[in-house]
Every structure is written in structure tokens, then in C-alpha cells.
Amino acid sequence: DIQMTQSPSSLSASVGDRVTITCRASQGIRDDLTWYQQKPGRAPKRLISPASTLQSGVPSRFSGSGSGTDFTLTISSLQPEDFATYYCLQYNTHPFTFGQGTKLEIK
């Protein structure tokens, strides 16, 4: 299986901050990576897929980059509604695998 190592596992930040979350794949996955946002009690929502393509309707403060094994999700200026948990998912090789998640909390 391809292991996805996501960091940090949690992050405290303030409104207006720039934050970066990383995912590292245990082997190359090209750009076959999706970033999801999940809020408590809700199903996840796709933000970016493949690695740098913003989904329709997602604010432009979100961006993704990377290819191969190293990927980043950046939020350029945190808004109150961005406090949530974020996951990466590799879909290059079965079985697909999620990162462990990053909980973004208000400082």
C-alpha cells in the first residue's frame, strides 16, 4: 500500500494567517491527490483534485501544489469557516489511502 504521511496532525492559527499542510507519499503518485475538508458532523468536501486544481466553488485562498511524493495545501488567509479537519487522499494506486488528517483550530 502507499502510505500517506500528513503533517502536522493539528495546527492552531488565527484568522488571517497563512497555513500550510503537507502530505508525503511513500512512493510516487504523480499528481493523483485530492484534498478534502471536513467539518464536525458533516461529510468531507473536496477542495482540490488533482493536486493543484481547485474545485469549482472553492475560494481562491485555497491552493495545492506538488507532484510525485510531496504535496502541500495552503490557505493564504484563514477565514473563520476554514477551521476544520483536512485530509489528503492518494488515488494513484489501489487501495487508495488517506492521510491521517490535520485538525485546524482557532488560536
Add this chain to the structure above:
Amino acid sequence: QVQVVESGGGVVQPGRSLRLSCAVSGFILSDYRMFWVRQAPGKGLEWVAVTSSDGTQEYYADSLKGRFAVSRDNSKNTIYLHMNSVRPEDTALYYCVNGDRDYWGQGTLVTVSS
């Protein structure tokens, strides 16, 4: 509008079997592969399985070790997750997902407990 509705969850004893269903509407099921994803209480997302659009190919998380099987009936707009020899660690909210279109259900909770 699109609907993805899981059902079949509940409390089940260890070692028993359970079948989850996922009924969809608002899109043509036979056009899409479909996933199951689970989330244990307070934990992260775990990818469980995928069924190809025509049902001829399936892939599973290694951790399931052959205990789960996914099937689909496109004529009924429904996919299934057959869970066998369930264990306490299978306790989770199970989501049915159209990954290509990012359509998720609300999930169905499975609790494995004696």
C-alpha cells in the same frame, strides 16, 4: 437533485455479518465507480473499497483481509457493502461516495459490540 442514502447500519455482535446499502438518485449509477469510506468515532477517514462502474472490478483496503465485499445493482441504483466476521474495530460511520463527482451520503453507523 442528487441523493446518496446509506442504510443498514446498527448494532451487530462480533463475528456476525451485516449488509449496508447505498441508494442513489440524480445521476446514472452505471456511469461511475463508487467508493465506501469509513470513519471510526473521533478518528480519521479510512478508504474501504471501490466498485467499478460495471461492477466487474473491486478493490479493498488491505486491513479488511477479505472480510468485506462490495457489489452493485445498477438497475436498482444501489450499491452494497457486505461485511463479514465483523470486529469491534469495524465500528464506524460508513459513507458511500461518488468520488468522481464528490457526492457523499450522510453515512450509516455500524457499532460492533456484544
